Amino acid sequence: MQKVLVIIGPTGVGKTALSIQIAQHYQCPIISADSRQIYKEIPIGTAAPTEQEQQSVKHYFIGNKSITEHYNAGQYERDCLQLLEQLNREKNPIAIIVGGSMLYVDAVCKGVLDDIPTIDTAIKEQVKALYQQHGLEFLQKQVQQVDEAYWRQVDKNNPQRLMHCLAVKMQTGKPLTSFWQQKKREKKFDFIKLGLQMPREKLYEQINARVDKMMKQGLLQEAEKMYPNKHLNALNTVGYKELFRYFDGEYTLEEAIEKIKQNSRHYAKRQMTWFRADQTINWINKDEKYEEIIRFVDDLLR
DSSP: OEEEEEEEOOTTSOHHHHHHHHHHHHTOOEEEOOTTTTBTTOTTTTTOOOHHHHHHSOEESSSOBOTTSOOOHHHHHHHHHHHHHHHHHTTOSOEEEEOOOHHHHHHHHHOOOOOOOOOOHHHHHHHHHHHHHHOHHHHHHHHHHHOHHHHHHSOTTOHHHHHHHHHHHHHHSSOGGGGSOSSOOOOOEEEEEEEEEOOHHHHHHHHHHHHHHHHHHTHHHHHHHHGGGTTSGGGOSTTHHHHHHHHTTSSOHHHHHHHHHHHHHHHHHHHHHHHHTOTTEEEEETTSOHHHHHHHHHHHHO
16 A cells, blocks of 8 residues: 655645655655645745746646636545556655645545535625624534534534535535545555644744745735636635735735734644644654654654
8 A cells, every 4th residue: 555645734834845855855746735736826825836846846736727717625636546546556655745725635535525616705705704793602503403414523613614514505505514425435545644833933933924925026916916816716815815905905015914924823723723633643843853854754654
């Protein structure tokens, strides 16, 4: 059974740089599990690997879709598994998946997702407004009513998961669990998860610095080009939403940049909450010496 190293962690922790070092060490390609880096029009705001980084190691699922194309976790699961089988046939020693998109990682490793439709931004906003108006208890009661199977296993104090369940119901008229595959697929790969973490204060400092770097790289100009398409789901993400509101006159540029930093930190916190519920993740401090990390990975792969 082929071993697949899954490198995960919050936004800004340094997954890209370390994964390239690890891929070079094992002489294998990198498969991205980032739901926004797949879009070719927005490399700056998604912190996609640079051309130089992609030349140093073969990358898959980076800039291979347009923001106008429909794509979701179910489609990613199928595409990624097909690629893993191809790499296995080509006798690659291991495969490496890297990313922080929780649903994408879960789709590949757990195999419980099907074609859940992309949720319209208007419906997402409607559900969010209901939560803001009525609170967590309201969400809990609604989810229990519309999807009892999901209610039995969801983290009942996680508003993001509860809102997603309600949004799917409103979009499709069907419960979220109706889109889950009835049978888990046959296990062909041995997924070994490596989680990168660092002290929260340092992570937040890195996130803030990364936003400043993105602005210097041209994030404002990139968002300006995307503004006519701001209704697309691909652009309903941190970095673009805030700058769109700047273009609309709701924020000053300074306020928009501060909101990007704030929302990026909030996203990192949600990611860590999600990942920490997964007992199969092997955590390591990102600031460990490279040699120590490689030794740790070697032990995991053995």
